[in-house]
Amino acid sequence: MNAKIGYLIALVLLIVAPFVIYPVFLMKVLCFALFASAFNLILGYGGLLSFGHAAFFGGASYVTGHALKVWGLPTELGILTGAAAACVLGFLVGMIAIRRQGIYFAMITLAMAQMVFFLFITAPFTGGENGLQGIPRGTALGAIDLQDNLNMYYFVLAIFVLAYFLISRTVNSPFGQVLGAIRDNENRAKSLGYDTDKYKLLAFVLSATLAGLAGATKSVVFQLASLTDAHWHMSGEVVLMTLLGGLGTIPGPAVGAGIIVTLQNYLAKGPLGGWVPVVLGLIFIVCVLAFRRGVVGEIKAMIRKSF
Amino acid sequence: MSESGNYILQTEGLTKEFKGFTAVDDVNLKVKRHDIHALIGPNGAGKTTVFNLLTKFLTPTRGKITFNGRDITSAKPAEIARMGVIRSFQISAVFPHMTARENVRVALQRKLGTSFHFWRPVSSLNRLNDRADELLHMVGLDRFTEAMVADMSYGRKRALEIATTLAMEPEMMLLDEPTQGMGREDVELVTELIRKVAAGRTILMVEHNLGVVSTLCNTITVLQRGAILTEGDYRTVSNDPRVKEAYMGKAA
Numbered sequence: 137m138n139a140k141i142g143y144l145i146a147l148v149l150l151i152v153a154p155f156v157i158y159p160v161f162l163m164k165v166l167c168f169a170l171f172a173s174a175f176n177l178i179l180g181y182g183g184l185l186s187f188g189h190a191a192f193f194g195g196a197s198y199v200t201g202h203a204l205k206v207w208g209l210p211t212e213l214g215i216l217t218g219a220a221a222a223c224v225l226g227f228l229v230g231m232i233a234i235r236r237q238g239i240y241f242a243m244i245t246l247a248m249a250q251m252v253f254f255l256f257i258t259a260p261f262t263g264g265e266n267g268l269q270g271i272p273r274g275t276a277l278g279a280i281d282l283q284d285n286l287n288m289y290y291f292v293l294a295i296f297v298l299a300y301f302l303i304s305r306t307v308n309s310p311f312g313q314v315l316g317a318i319r320d321n322e323n324r325a326k327s328l329g330y331d332t333d334k335y336k337l338l339a340f341v342l343s344a345t346l347a348g349l350a351g352a353t354k355s356v357v358f359q360l361a362s363l364t365d366a367h368w369h370m371s372g373e374v375v376l377m378t379l380l381g382g383l384g385t386i387p388g389p390a391v392g393a394g395i396i397v398t399l400q401n402y403l404a405k406g407p408l409g410g411w412v413p414v415v416l417g418l419i420f421i422v423c424v425l426a427f428r429r430g431v432v433g434e435i436k437a438m439i440r441k442s443f
Numbered sequence: 444m445s446e447s448g449n450y451i452l453q454t455e456g457l458t459k460e461f462k463g464f465t466a467v468d469d470v471n472l473k474v475k476r477h478d479i480h481a482l483i484g485p486n487g488a489g490k491t492t493v494f495n496l497l498t499k500f501l502t503p504t505r506g507k508i509t510f511n512g513r514d515i516t517s518a519k520p521a522e523i524a525r526m527g528v529i530r531s532f533q534i535s536a537v538f539p540h541m542t543a544r545e546n547v548r549v550a551l552q553r554k555l556g557t558s559f560h561f562w563r564p565v566s567s568l569n570r571l572n573d574r575a576d577e578l579l580h581m582v583g584l585d586r587f588t589e590a591m592v593a594d595m596s597y598g599r600k601r602a603l604e605i606a607t608t609l610a611m612e613p614e615m616m617l618l619d620e621p622t623q624g625m626g627r628e629d630v631e632l633v634t635e636l637i638r639k640v641a642a643g644r645t646i647l648m649v650e651h652n653l654g655v656v657s658t659l660c661n662t663i664t665v666l667q668r669g670a671i672l673t674e675g676d677y678r679t680v681s682n683d684p685r686v687k688e689a690y691m692g693k694a695a
Contacts, residue, residue, distance in 0.1 A: 302562075308565040309563050312561065313541075321537070324537070326520040326521050329524035335558075338559060
């Protein structure tokens with residue numbers, strides 16, 4: 137009940153936000169919030185640390201860019217094509233990585249993401265170091281001009297809300313129950329008759345697909361798909377966002393993404409410009425040492441204690 | 444033919460080697476249907492290894508395992524679970540971040556066939572709540588259905604584990620040291636519980652507490668250095684001088 141009211145307030149704030157804050161900045165926040173929420177599905181609820189999610193995020197942005205610019209697909213279809221590509225890539229990476237756990241899982245996902253990154257550097261359609269520029273935003277539903285930032289914002293918000301709902305539903309579904317059981321005690325879940333690898337693979341594919349959706353949307357917003365989004369830095373950044381916001385809480389990663397993107401934007405403008413990575417690193421250290429549950433996790437724990 | 448009908452679980456020449464060390468050596472184990480059968484032996488006798496071989500968490504180097512006449516030597520843990528062989532673990536195997544009811548429900552929900560449905564609300568599982576509560580009642584956890592399992596006492600976690608196992612309607616239960624690390628009160632509680640759930644089922648348990656074994660088990664197999672030393676009821680086994688020697692060392 138309380139959560140419903142909270143979400144309603146958040147939604148109202150998001151609807152009025154572009155009249156106060158620059159919409160392009162807000163769209164960036166939403167894209168990363170979706171990316172982190174998708175990532176949380178596999179780290180927070182699947183208990184698996186993927187270090188290769190940039191491949192899905194960046195990969196989908198290239199595919200969407202190509203689909204819109206070269207094939208001339210409608211915007212919605214272009215974004216879906218990007219997400220579908222991330223889904224396929226997620227299935228391939230997942231098939232190989234899911235058999236391992238812990239550091240081995242992280243290393244396999246990293247290695248495969250690096251292979252994908254190399255592919256993007258060399259492949260002709262990505263534009264190499266320059267990236268894929270001038271991706272057309274097009275129209276939504278064939279009528280609403282997305283060149284207008286406000287229209288684009290509500291389009292992105294709609295995607296975010298739908299995907300966020302899907303993530304929260306996945307966590308609170310029969311599948312989510314089994315996934316939680318596997319994270320808590322995989323051997324016990326096996327002994328209850330569950331082929332745990334299949335459940336983990338589905339979680340991984342869902343996470344990859346939604347990460348792809350985030351990347352695809354971002355490429356439309358900025359009309360650019362670049363190597364930055366596929367680089368392993370991005371895989372690390374999404375871990376930071378998720379941990380900072382609150383691992384294994386549904387709103388946590390979105391909050392974490394909001395904090396990180398805001399810091400990056402405002403610090404870059406100020407006197408600390410070149411020191412952004414250092415500031416983020418310090419925040420990360422403080423977060424891990426002092427409040428391990430992340431922002432949302434700590435608030436939740438405080439509320440639980442005071443009642 | 445009649446012999447395989449009598450025995451629910453059999454091993455033939457079961458052997459497990461770890462890099463030159465033979466942990467389990469040519470074990471021929473026969474577990475009678477509807478029996479409570481104990482596997483005992485001093486530390487390092489290979490009880491847990493045998494147990495993990497039977498539940499498929501380890502693959503035997505040689506030998507064959509049959510359940511109800513079916514060869515399960517190369518089956519996977521989840522497969523034999525679906526056949527009706529459910530194991531417990533040495534450390535209580537519960538899902539700590541779920542409520543007691545959710546723990547039992549996870550075992551019940553597989554039969555609904557919706558366990559991959561990530562788009563369906565979790566409330567679709569509510570129709571299993573009555574059955575879950577019934578099982579919790581059976582193990583005396585009525586008051587804890589909504590409790591977070593992480594906050595429950597050790598004895599209650601073990602009781603919950605048994606309720607979860609029962610939810611699978613197992614034909615055979617394999618219990619790995621069900622009373623390990625418990626105070627006397629909990630031991631009595633769990634012993635009674637095992638007796639209660641054994642009706643109509645077969646139980647094979649690894650157990651250190653000989654008091655529990657003597658009150659509960661009809662057949663006892665003694666392992667030593669990976670091989671079967673002797674077998675029989677509690678009196679036969681406890682009077683066997685070789686068993687005393689295995690436990691106490693050679694009498695001077």
